[in-house]
Amino acid sequence: MNIIQVKDYAEMSKKAAELLIKKVKANPSINLGLATGGTPKGLYKELIHDHTQNGTSYQKVTTFNLDEYIGMKANNPNSYHYYMADALFNHIDIPAQHTHLPNGRAQNNEQECIRYDQLIDSLGGIDLQVLGIGQNGHIGFNEPGTPFHSPTHIVKLEESTRQANARYFNSIDEVPTHAITMGISSIMKSKEILLLVSGESKSEAMQKLLHGEISEDFPASILKNHPCVTIIADQKALSGILINS
Numbered sequence: 001m002n003i004i005q006v007k008d009y010a011e012m013s014k015k016a017a018e019l020l021i022k023k024v025k026a027n028p029s030i031n032l033g034l035a036t037g038g039t040p041k042g043l044y045k046e047l048i049h050d051h052t053q054n055g056t057s058y059q060k061v062t063t064f065n066l067d068e069y070i071g072m073k074a075n076n077p078n079s080y081h082y083y084m085a086d087a088l089f090n091h092i093d094i095p096a097q098h099t100h101l102p103n104g105r106a107q108n109n110e111q112e113c114i115r116y117d118q119l120i121d122s123l124g125g126i127d128l129q130v131l132g133i134g135q136n137g138h139i140g141f142n143e144p145g146t147p148f149h150s151p152t153h154i155v156k157l158e159e160s161t162r163q164a165n166a167r168y169f170n171s172i173d174e175v176p177t178h179a180i181t182m183g184i185s186s187i188m189k190s191k192e193i194l195l196l197v198s199g200e201s202k203s204e205a206m207q208k209l210l211h212g213e214i215s216e217d218f219p220a221s222i223l224k225n226h227p228c229v230t231i232i233a234d235q236k237a238l239s240g241i242l243i244n245s
């Protein structure tokens, strides 16, 4: 894993945007895997800024998001469909039909999981997957204990994850209990992975990721087995952690 150490959230977002824009310019038809949450918001702002200022085009880009809450309408401001439209898609020139998220309101959830993995495969797989990390090591909504071989599936969210996400809702009761997420095997099939980590609340997870063993109890640990992972982490996320480089 290649670790890029940066000062703070702003620098992490800028570095991530530089890297991603370079990839889009090198391959205008790139398939990007995208995440939601607080971590990539700054990256998306940088991409919008660059698109507006420099005209980097996303007309041929295809995107696949990691996850969506179960039961939430796309026009609900807490849905990941809404988040992506608001944080990125509405502000760049990507055609709506090139942007894909799992459907949290499918008639048949099991079928939806299969459809989503098949869609990714049929469009050539993900070239670059952007990831955040949960304090418990989750990637996507793959909580501790998720089998490493899991494809896209339905998950019951851990209480700690619901608590962490409650800041976006009026109350914890409104936070959905289930989500549909790309599985760990779906994520690991990406040709390249870019993990963004910022803030003190993530330093324990970083410690485990860099110095712990590979275990299903800490889902992100599987990334050590991926041949092409770049981590951009800020000083707070790396505080007190020894980097072997």
Ligand code: F6R
Residues within 6 Å of the ligand: 034, 035, 036, 037, 038, 039, 040, 066, 067, 131, 132, 133, 134, 138, 139, 140, 141
């Ligand atoms: C989001 C996702 C999650 C988040 C993680 C960190 O699509 O899949 O794994 O990346 O929960 O969230 P933040 O960035 O809010 O700390």
